[in-house]
Amino acid sequence: MTMESLPNFEEANIQKYLEVIQRRWLPLVGIFSIAVTLGCLYAFSLKPSSKAEGSLMIKTNRSSSLTGLPQDIGRLEALNVNDNPLETQVRIVGSNPVIKKTINSLNLKDSKGKPLSIPDLAKQLKIEGIKGTDIVQLSYKGSDPDLAAKIVNEVIDS
Numbered sequence: 001m002t003m004e005s006l007p008n009f010e011e012a013n014i015q016k017y018l019e020v021i022q023r024r025w026l027p028l029v030g031i032f033s034i035a036v037t038l039g040c041l042y043a044f045s046l047k048p049s050s051k052a053e054g055s056l057m058i059k060t061n062r063s064s065s066l067t068g069l070p071q072d073i074g075r076l077e078a079l080n081v082n083d084n085p086l087e088t089q090v091r092i093v094g095s096n097p098v099i100k101k102t103i104n105s106l107n108l109k110d111s112k113g114k115p116l117s118i119p120d121l122a123k124q125l126k127i128e129g130i131k132g133t134d135i136v137q138l139s140y141k142g143s144d145p146d147l148a149a150k151i152v153n154e155v156i157d158s
Helices: 014-023 025-045 085-093 096-106 118-124 145-157
Strands: 050-057 125-129 135-142
Touching: 014 025, 050 145, 085 125, 085 135, 096 118, 096 145, 118 125, 118 135, 125 145, 135 145
Parallel strands: none
Antiparallel strands: 050 135, 125 135
């Protein structure tokens, strides 16, 4: 391959770019100002929200070794071969009785002053099992950080 067959690449000349910027500084400043203003307006228009998180470790009962019972009596096991015992615990933590108990104990109300419904609280509450562990992760998004922490703690205590 000879030098003539290679395409000609023009070297980047920084001086040329600076001259272009000097000639077109007003539109560049205008576009930059508009972008910053729109970004600030968007940021200030967002509603403040907070997120509370908690983890719940599903413990097995280890007292069987003290009582002389078989060792696997307290192990977390699935009912079926295809079931995951952690998914069962996630369903229990997110069940209607647990959520209803949380609503009643914290006296949660909706915007109309009526007791908060179970689906409304369940929409804001995220419960998931961490794969490969016996840990259930809970999180709640809301506008009040203290209330969010109380809700997560109450669900964990239930």
